[in-house]
Amino acid sequence: MVGVTGTLVLAGTPIGDTADAPPRLAAELERADVVAAEDTRRLRRLTQALGVHTRGRVVSYFEGNESARTPELVEALENGSRVLLVTDAGMPSVSDPGYRLVAACVEKDIKVTAVPGPSAVLTALALSGLPVDRFCFEGFLPRKAGERLGRLREVADERRTLVYFEAPHRLDDTLAAMAEVFGAERRAAVCRELTKTYEEVKRGPLKDLAVWAAEGVRGEITVVVEGAPESGPSDLDAAELVRRVQVREEAGERRKEAIAAVAAETGLPKREVFDAVVAAKNAARQSPADGKGLS
Secondary structure (H helix, E strand, O other): OOOOOOEEEEEOEOOOOHHHOOHHHHHHHHHOOEEEEOOHHHHHHHHHHHOOOOOOEEEEOOOOOHHHHHHHHHHHHHOOOEEEEEOOOEOOOOOOOOHHHHHHHHHOOOEEEEEOOOOHHHHHHHHHOOOOOOEEEEEEOOOOHHHHHHHHHHOOOOOOEEEEEEOHHHHHHHHHHHHHHHOOOOEEEEEEOOOOOOOEEEEEEHHHHHHHHOOOOOOOEEEEEOOOOOOOHHHOOHHHHHHHHHHHHHOOOOHHHHHHHHHHHHOOOHHHHHHHHHHHHHHHHHOOOOOOOOO
């Protein structure tokens, strides 16, 4: 019918055990006019495991062709097609292809719906044993050491539980960097191969987990890290105030803004934070060989 647009369906797929596939997934796979899959070979294995057949056209939709293929899928949707988007595991758009297509559909006023399914983020969070009332998902950290440290410093004072994805061959370096920035005793959990045969959840202080990971870890990894502890004004010395200002400056804030932000989060007068920063700056000037403070 002219003027009637189709529907984009974001479908969650199993993160390990195919028995976790949501019941609606099979029906949507058979119903879709177009199935956009991150890996068409994995899609084929999934449909075989579920015992379903796709009647619609199957196309690849992954990081390398996401920008180029999005207009094609939008055009199909504008012509009334029902497009099903699936990734290798979990929900589309969550560290996987999908965001560009959803944004394009929203702009064109095309209906977008979802088939809720398994999520490594929520599964790891639930199994971690860490607070789950407030959390934030940080995805994958940068591969380069300097950029990775910078990203971690941005959330060093984040009080919500943090969730990350990481490649197994970078896990030991990442945990060591977390111990350096967040503190060696900060609690964390490394969740490996969730819902699969060799599922494992390793819990402990970051320093211990870094030592464990140095021996080599395999599989798909999700890391959950405890948020920064709440500190009252009486618990903070001048050095800690200076450190917090430095973290914010390294993340791109101007010093004046960083001082105001630290004062707001600690409940201290801005003057007290400012004085601590000035004292550290003067001390660094007087001892240039040892000074690593503010410049």
